[in-house]
Amino acid sequence: MTSEQIDLTHDTELIGEYEQVHMHVFGTPLRVLDHGQGTHVWDVDGNEYLDFLAGIAVNSIGYAHPAWIEAVSAQAAQVAHVSNYFATRPQISLAAKLVELAGAPQGSHVYFGNSGAEANEAALKLAKLYGRSLGADKPYRIIALEHGFHGRTMGALSATWKPAIREPFQPLVPNFEFVPANDLDAMRAAFEATDSGPVASVIMELIQGEAGVLPLDPEFVRGVRSLCDEHHAKLIVDEVQTGMGRTGKWFAFQRDDLGGITPDMVTFAKGVAGGFPMGGMIAFGEELSNLFSPGTHGSTFAGNPLGAAAGLATIGVIEREDLLVNAEARGEQLRRQIRACGNPLFESVRGRGLLNAIVLTHPCAHAAMDWALEHGLIINAVAPNALRLAPPLVVSENDVDEAVHVLAAIPSDLPND
Numbered sequence: 001m002t003s004e005q006i007d008l009t010h011d012t013e014l015i016g017e018y019e020q021v022h023m024h025v026f027g028t029p030l031r032v033l034d035h036g037q038g039t040h041v042w043d044v045d046g047n048e049y050l051d052f053l054a055g056i057a058v059n060s061i062g063y064a065h066p067a068w069i070e071a072v073s074a075q076a077a078q079v080a081h082v083s084n085y086f087a088t089r090p091q092i093s094l095a096a097k098l099v100e101l102a103g104a105p106q107g108s109h110v111y112f113g114n115s116g117a118e119a120n121e122a123a124l125k126l127a128k129l130y131g132r133s134l135g136a137d138k139p140y141r142i143i144a145l146e147h148g149f150h151g152r153t154m155g156a157l158s159a160t161w162k163p164a165i166r167e168p169f170q171p172l173v174p175n176f177e178f179v180p181a182n183d184l185d186a187m188r189a190a191f192e193a194t195d196s197g198p199v200a201s202v203i204m205e206l207i208q209g210e211a212g213v214l215p216l217d218p219e220f221v222r223g224v225r226s227l228c229d230e231h232h233a234k235l236i237v238d239e240v241q242t243g244m245g246r247t248g249k250w251f252a253f254q255r256d257d258l259g260g261i262t263p264d265m266v267t268f269a270k271g272v273a274g275g276f277p278m279g280g281m282i283a284f285g286e287e288l289s290n291l292f293s294p295g296t297h298g299s300t301f302a303g304n305p306l307g308a309a310a311g312l313a314t315i316g317v318i319e320r321e322d323l324l325v326n327a328e329a330r331g332e333q334l335r336r337q338i339r340a341c342g343n344p345l346f347e348s349v350r351g352r353g354l355l356n357a358i359v360l361t362h363p364c365a366h367a368a369m370d371w372a373l374e375h376g377l378i379i380n381a382v383a384p385n386a387l388r389l390a391p392p393l394v395v396s397e398n399d400v401d402e403a404v405h406v407l408a409a410i411p412s413d414l415p416n417d
């Protein structure tokens with residue numbers, strides 16, 4: 001497909017209508033999408049795309065998986081919402097399943113929310129209750145990493161580094177501090193600055209997704225775990241992007257090459273329900289879990305049965321179709337073929353499983369993304385010089401071949417963004 005052949009008549013018209021009625025927080029949509037099947041999606045003019053973004057690491061089992069459709073349809077016909085005065089079977093099964101997949105100890109508990117930001121709000125509120133329980137005479141602190149991303153709500157934003165998205169909303173929640181990623185000395189210094197109060201918690205991603213898919217050094221991750229143990233602080237691992245099979249394990253913390261540590265809290269969202277809005281947090285162990293009591297936190301939609309059914313269906317497909325193994329194998333294939341493809345625009349490729357980024361020799365990521373889109377491939381300009389690739393976990397060997405075929409042809413002389 002060449003750009004000249006793409007008809008975008010309906011897309012253009014609908015995008016005009018979109019712009020008139022939507023808040024301008026996302027920029028102009030690239031296309032208006034109509035339907036999807038597996039790893040492919042079609043726009044309203046009938047143009048077909050191979051999707052290597054998957055709704056930002058959300059559509060883990062691809063579009064319109066029959067098992068997902070059946071589970072969500074059946075649940076919709078049965079009961080779609082009940083409120084938290086009541087419980088439903090799917091939410092009970094999903095919570096138990098998540099505790100099992102995370103390998104969390106006996107007594108661990110799950111809180112469900114509806115998004116990644118809400119998952120992190122829950123973790124940060126629990127961290128605050130834990131901080132209070134330390135009983136120090138100084139305020140406790142929460143440490144986050146430079147370049148980390150945890151969401152857009154006020155608490156999650158307080159832990160999000162990027163000044164352009166955080167500073168307009170200051171003052172935010174007090175006593176958050178940022179430490180450079182992979183700088184264990186700086187982390188130790190932050191812990192030892194006890195004059196400004198004890199550290200209650202550290203929150204971090206093991207692969208900094210929005211920052212450009214930057215894996216942390218395993219030694220740093222293990223060092224942070226030790227510092228938390230030594231100073232009685234709780235480690236929150238934000239697996240909103242890395243979780244639910246994306247990196248080839250259920251959770252990135254289970255990978256030795258990302259530290260292989262046990263967190264105190266894990267947050268999840270994006271891929272957990274295969275496209276249904278759903279998120280949450282697992283608190284490891286009884287003591288931490290018990291800091292929340294009735295009334296201290298909640299959400300009307302929390303544990304919603306439709307979302308829970310979607311989650312169970314998604315996890316079921318990942319298990320039955322052996323998608324953790326596929327994520328690892330296709331990820332290796334993708335990185336190998338990108339390295340071998342000979343495009344002089346590509347400096348390097350990094351990532352784990354199916355969360356990867358190509359680093360470009362000059363900052364033209366938006367132009368490269370647009371070029372790929374015009375040639376039938378959806379990718380994402382995650383940083384000025386980095387393209388993120390996060391296809392559905394059901395991606396095939398042939399899909400990867402096709403994607404690399406397009407990537408290899410991206411002109412290396414695109415203008416800077």
Ligand SMILES: *Cc1c(COP(=O)(O)O)cnc(C)c1O
Nearest residue numbers: 115116117149150151209240241
């Ligand atoms: C996307 C993301 C979030 C925020 O999730 P939302 O569902 O957009 O609120 C938080 N943390 C990480 C690591 C993410 O990638």
